[in-house]
Each structure stands twice: as structure tokens, then as C-alpha cells.
Amino acid sequence: MVKSMTPSPAAGQETVPTRASDKPNVQRPGEDCLPVMKMRPTIKYEADRVRGFGREIMAVPGCEQLQSCIQCGTCSGVCPLSIYMDHTPRQVMALTRADFKNEVLRSRTIWLCASCYACTVECPQKIRITDIMYELKQRAILEGIYPKRFPIPILAYDFSEMVKKNGRITEMILVIKLFLKTSWLAALGNWRLGIDLMRTGRFSLKTERIRQHGDIARMMDAIDGKKGS
Amino acid sequence: MKYSYFPGCSLKGLGRAYEESLLPVMEHLGVELQELDDWNCCGATAYMAVDEVKACVLAARNLALAEKSGLNQVMAPCAACYLVLNKAKHYFHDFPAMKATMDRALDAVGLHYSGDTPVRHPLDILLNDIGIEAIKQKVEKPLKGLKVATYYGCQIVRPYATFDDPYNPTTMDRLMEALGATVVHYPLKTKCCGGSLTGTLPDAGLRLVYILLCEAKKRGADCIATVCPLCQFNLDGYHAQLESKYGDVMLPTVYFTQLMGLAFGLPEKRLGLNRAAVPFKWRPSDAAPAPAPVTA
Structure with missing residues (x-):
């Protein structure tokens, strides 16, 4: 397991990928999964990584600052569309840096980013989150990884x-x-x-x-x- | 005062009311605008998602054309164009590899960009070059009694806060007050309208539009004034869907330049007021001749 994906207590409500707004009456963080529910891991295994992906992204002009992300969750907090995302922007930052290429490029998050730059302006580490989202979109298009007719x-x-x-x-x-x-x-x-x-x-x-x-x-x-x- | 002018695709298409009102207002203030010869699309947000380098080169062609025009400053009224041109300029200065690519690509078409041309927004020019006093002197029919929610949207204040505060911009507020209008407190002035998500993912996009309209109504605004063709389109065009989804939030959304034109007493026909789906019917009351009714 990758420790960096363990959520900080401050961003506790982000730990459940299926959000309360998507499905009513799902379990709250901390409660055990009901036996009837389909089991899905919330944390990825190291073996799911594509080594070097994070470095590749951080080598792109404008994306360098990603390495200094402190996982504070400010980006997720100010994002007007994070409530519709499967991974919040904070999670996308962590997943990208930790080489989880497939999870990031398949995520709805990158497409929901409307380029409002709220996260970029608010980020205490001056990470250009919007530009990183652009970079991820480019790679998803290049590799053809997006749902048909999306x-x-x-x-x-x-x-x-x-x-x-x-x-x-x-x-x-x-x-x-x-x-x-x-x-x-x-x-x-x-x-x-x-x-x-x-x-x-x-x-x-x-x-x-x-x-x-x-x-x-x-x-x-x-x-x-x-x-x- | 003379500037080169980059209209962008929207001002020739869905946002043509912006150009229709901007040009006579600027002319009235003695500003001469020269449209960039053979300008191309700035790339907007969509091209950035496909290829950021190429998007910057597309923008750089326009900057190079502006330099070639000899006018030094380029005015970009569309929020997306304004951001993209500024972004290309920043990339040109910040990243040597990007500069080298831009140079190579422009060289292939016989153009050159030195990195100087300032990119200016009309609000910036109006307040900092022309000045609020000069604008006040031109007001013939003050917008007395009109309550305006000033909506700046994202891209003229973020991420490059070039001429206004990124959190609480006030240039349009001051302009509206100079025209005689009352500016309502509108805390959502820089919140996102959803951009193209209103069309591509309406469930997410339209919700943001609804929140913006709802808040402006709650604050007692008679209209929303905007600086962006996409914001105007989103806030104006989807009322039928909004009503069936969330309830009635009918409120007209106009370009700030249209309100300027009304205050200057310019002929209504020249202000593109008939372009909006939700008609803006308010008119300054001290007008001696009865204002012509707007046909919906």
C-alpha cells in the first residue's frame, strides 16, 4: 500500500470515492461496508503503478511544483466541481505524483475541470493545478483513454x-x-x-x-x- | 489613443453583441481600434486540453501579428482570449524550451514575436488609460435605479491578476457606479459559470449557472453584467432547462459595454440588445423621447 494515499484527518470526508451526493444512504467514513455492497478498494496497490509517470508529468514546463504538494486539500475545497468528481483534485495530485497513471487518466476529474483556476490561485505551494489537469487531459486524449461518446x-x-x-x-x-x-x-x-x-x-x-x-x-x-x- | 484589437471567434459568433456594443462605446470615448489583420483562434481552453505547446503557438501568432501592426498594445475583450494570450506571453518568458518552439513555428510563417506586446482588457483600458472621470463626463442618461450584479467570472482575474484583485475585483463595480447604476453586493462575482460543461455535462454545469442566477436574484439585482461571451451565453441561454430542473430564475445578463452604451445615450440598435434570449427591458428613465420597446 502507498502511504501517501492515506488521507489526512483534515480532509476526512474525501476517503469514500462514492460520495453521499451520488448515492443516498451509503455508508459514512468509518463505518464498515455492508456485506451486500460491491467491494472496491479505495487505495491502490503499488503494483498498479506505472513507474516514471509522475516524474514525466513533473518534467513538463509549468508542472514542476507538483513535487511540493503537501496534500492540504485546498484545491478540492475551492473546486466548484469537485462534488461530481470520482477523485478529488487533491487525490489526483497524489495519484499523479505516485505514478498511478491509469487511475488518473481514466478519472472523470480531469474532464470535469472547467479551467476556472481557483485551485491554482489558492494553492499554498503554488502548484499550477489547472495546467497539470491540462497535461493529464492531453495524455488521455493521446492514448485514447476516455469513455466512448464522452x-x-x-x-x-x-x-x-x-x-x-x-x-x-x-x-x-x-x-x-x-x-x-x-x-x-x-x-x-x-x-x-x-x-x-x-x-x-x-x-x-x-x-x-x-x-x-x-x-x-x-x-x-x-x-x-x-x-x- | 489607438490599440490593435483581437476580437476572437466568440465576438464574431455567439457573443457578437459584445463586439456590437464595444466598438461604438470605444469610438464614443475617442479610442481608435484597429482589428488585427487575419487573426486566428486563440485556442481557448479546448486546445490547451489537446496540446498545450500548439495552443501557445496559436496564441503567439496573434501576438506576433499585433507586434507587426506597430500598435504595440493589443486589446482582447473575450475573457478566454485575454487569458490565453497572456498565458502564451508568460510561457514565452518563463520557459526557454517553449520560447524556442514558438520562435521556430513563427519563423516558419515569416513572423516574429519579441515578447513585449502588452495584452489589455477593455476594463483595464477604460479605467487606467481613459479614466473614470472621462467616462463620467460622457454619461448622458445615468443608469439611476438600475441594480447590477457585476460578474467577472474566472479568466480575467485568474490565474494572472493583471489589473484587478483576483479575490475581489472592483473595476467593473467602479465603472457601473460611474454610469449611475447601483452595484449590489455579489460575493459570487468570480465564481465559475461551468464553462462548456453546460453543454457537455449539463447536470454539473447548469447547477453552477443556477447558483449564480439565484444569488443575483436574491441580492435584488435587475441584471447581471458580464465581461465574458461564454458566461453571457451560459447565464442567458439555458433558462428553459433551469426552470424545469430547479425553478424560475429568469434574469437578464448583459455585457458591461451594453450598459455603457445605454448610459452614453448611444442608439439602442447599435448595442446588440436584441441578441439576448432573456431580453433586457430596463431603460434610463430621464430619456426625453420614449425608448423604443425591445422586440423579444
């Missing part, structure tokens, strides 16, 4: 492809594509919004494109080290 990474990827191709975003095309790839039902649920957008003259399907859109591809190729255009 809209958040699909939106991020489609967004980047549209910018690469046109240099600009046409918001309505992006949103419609997202609904087609993820859920028709969600699109139907937003019918009122669609009507409002048309009524207020904001529903535009005209593709926005910069004149030098070849420049974007040339810049990307230069980053990747490709020669020629």
Missing part, C-alpha cells in the same frame, strides 16, 4: 481540428458536430436554445476561415519537426 474530450479534439483546418472556430458547426457524435437526445433537449439563437440572429453556419489558413498547418509542422509545408 462529449468533453470529443469537443476538445474537434475544436483543435477545426482551428488547424480553418484557423478559426465556427461555434454552431462545432456544437452540431458534437451532438451528432455524442447524443442526439441532448440536442433535442436544447431545442429551445436553438430557437432562441435563431430568433436573436446568432445561429450562423457560415464557416469562418482566415486568409492564411495554410500558416496554421505550417506552424504545427514546424513544432512537430516536419520539413517542407
Whole structure:
């Protein structure tokens, strides 16, 4: 067992991954599991680690400070979305540093981060938590580790492809594509919004494109080290 | 006063009311804006999730274009653009490896970025370059009696508190007071609106929107004033879903520039007031000619 995952008393309520808000009447911290419940470990075994993952992340510009995390839980406390997360931001910091790559990249947490930077500003150790979340998202997308039809990474990827191709975003095309790839039902649920957008003259399907859109591809190729255009 | 102007995709799309109101207001104050020639998307938060290096390079192209324009300062009204351009600039200075990549990529398209161009938010320009007194002098129809909840959102104050306090920003409050409006105490002024989660994970995103609207209503606000196209979209667009989920929290959300335009007595047609899903019907009462009703 990894000792760093043992929660501090100050952040006691974070020890149960299934939170009271998700399932009513589940056991509280400290109570024994009921025999009918499905057993899931709350702490990982050392063998689950992918050695070197933490170091790799901490070598990325902007992510270095992760090594000085004191597990105070301030990030989890200020995060407006932590109540929906499977691992709180504090836990993601500990898991990342301790090489639990699969747990981190498969976690809902990284996708729920809305980039509000509240944690980054509040962190007493000046860890750029939002930027670490970005780094983790990038790796999850790169490795294709996210649930099928999960809209958040699909939106991020489609967004980047549209910018690469046109240099600009046409918001309505992006949103419609997202609904087609993820859920028709969600699109139907937003019918009122669609009507409002048309009524207020904001529903535009005209593709926005910069004149030098070849420049974007040339810049990307230069980053990747490709020669020629 | 002349600045180069980076509108960003939202101000040409869903947030076009922001640009529609910003341009005449700035013109009225004698500020000359020159739109960056052939600017590209800043990358916003979505590109950062795919490739942070490339996102910074995308932003750097705009900074390089701003330098090329010779105007030195670039104004970025969209909160996400403002943050990303600033972030690229910070990365350029803080991380030599990142600077080298930016240089290489810009070189491939014949551009150069020296790292100087200041990125400015309209609020910053309004309060620090133009000044609150000069703005007060332009007020023709004070917003007397209008109670405004000033909502800054995340990205203009975090993580780089460039011109205002990250915990309790007050630039917009002071501006609204100069226009004659009453600023209600709104402790959620820098809380997150959920960003794109309102569309991708409505259960989580819409809850945050509901909390923001609910609090503003509780504080007696007639409207919420915002600086961000995504915040405006979220607070304005989802009332049907919010009502069926949590109950009625109908409240108009406007751009601060729209309120400035009203106070300056600019023609309503030029302020994009008909763009919001929840119409903002309040008008300054001392207007001699009867204000035209807004068609919903």
C-alpha cells in the first residue's frame, strides 16, 4: 500500500470515492461496508503503478511544483466541481505524483475541470493545478483513454481540428458536430436554445476561415519537426 | 489613443453583441481600434486540453501579428482570449524550451514575436488609460435605479491578476457606479459559470449557472453584467432547462459595454440588445423621447 494515499484527518470526508451526493444512504467514513455492497478498494496497490509517470508529468514546463504538494486539500475545497468528481483534485495530485497513471487518466476529474483556476490561485505551494489537469487531459486524449461518446474530450479534439483546418472556430458547426457524435437526445433537449439563437440572429453556419489558413498547418509542422509545408 | 484589437471567434459568433456594443462605446470615448489583420483562434481552453505547446503557438501568432501592426498594445475583450494570450506571453518568458518552439513555428510563417506586446482588457483600458472621470463626463442618461450584479467570472482575474484583485475585483463595480447604476453586493462575482460543461455535462454545469442566477436574484439585482461571451451565453441561454430542473430564475445578463452604451445615450440598435434570449427591458428613465420597446 502507498502511504501517501492515506488521507489526512483534515480532509476526512474525501476517503469514500462514492460520495453521499451520488448515492443516498451509503455508508459514512468509518463505518464498515455492508456485506451486500460491491467491494472496491479505495487505495491502490503499488503494483498498479506505472513507474516514471509522475516524474514525466513533473518534467513538463509549468508542472514542476507538483513535487511540493503537501496534500492540504485546498484545491478540492475551492473546486466548484469537485462534488461530481470520482477523485478529488487533491487525490489526483497524489495519484499523479505516485505514478498511478491509469487511475488518473481514466478519472472523470480531469474532464470535469472547467479551467476556472481557483485551485491554482489558492494553492499554498503554488502548484499550477489547472495546467497539470491540462497535461493529464492531453495524455488521455493521446492514448485514447476516455469513455466512448464522452462529449468533453470529443469537443476538445474537434475544436483543435477545426482551428488547424480553418484557423478559426465556427461555434454552431462545432456544437452540431458534437451532438451528432455524442447524443442526439441532448440536442433535442436544447431545442429551445436553438430557437432562441435563431430568433436573436446568432445561429450562423457560415464557416469562418482566415486568409492564411495554410500558416496554421505550417506552424504545427514546424513544432512537430516536419520539413517542407 | 489607438490599440490593435483581437476580437476572437466568440465576438464574431455567439457573443457578437459584445463586439456590437464595444466598438461604438470605444469610438464614443475617442479610442481608435484597429482589428488585427487575419487573426486566428486563440485556442481557448479546448486546445490547451489537446496540446498545450500548439495552443501557445496559436496564441503567439496573434501576438506576433499585433507586434507587426506597430500598435504595440493589443486589446482582447473575450475573457478566454485575454487569458490565453497572456498565458502564451508568460510561457514565452518563463520557459526557454517553449520560447524556442514558438520562435521556430513563427519563423516558419515569416513572423516574429519579441515578447513585449502588452495584452489589455477593455476594463483595464477604460479605467487606467481613459479614466473614470472621462467616462463620467460622457454619461448622458445615468443608469439611476438600475441594480447590477457585476460578474467577472474566472479568466480575467485568474490565474494572472493583471489589473484587478483576483479575490475581489472592483473595476467593473467602479465603472457601473460611474454610469449611475447601483452595484449590489455579489460575493459570487468570480465564481465559475461551468464553462462548456453546460453543454457537455449539463447536470454539473447548469447547477453552477443556477447558483449564480439565484444569488443575483436574491441580492435584488435587475441584471447581471458580464465581461465574458461564454458566461453571457451560459447565464442567458439555458433558462428553459433551469426552470424545469430547479425553478424560475429568469434574469437578464448583459455585457458591461451594453450598459455603457445605454448610459452614453448611444442608439439602442447599435448595442446588440436584441441578441439576448432573456431580453433586457430596463431603460434610463430621464430619456426625453420614449425608448423604443425591445422586440423579444
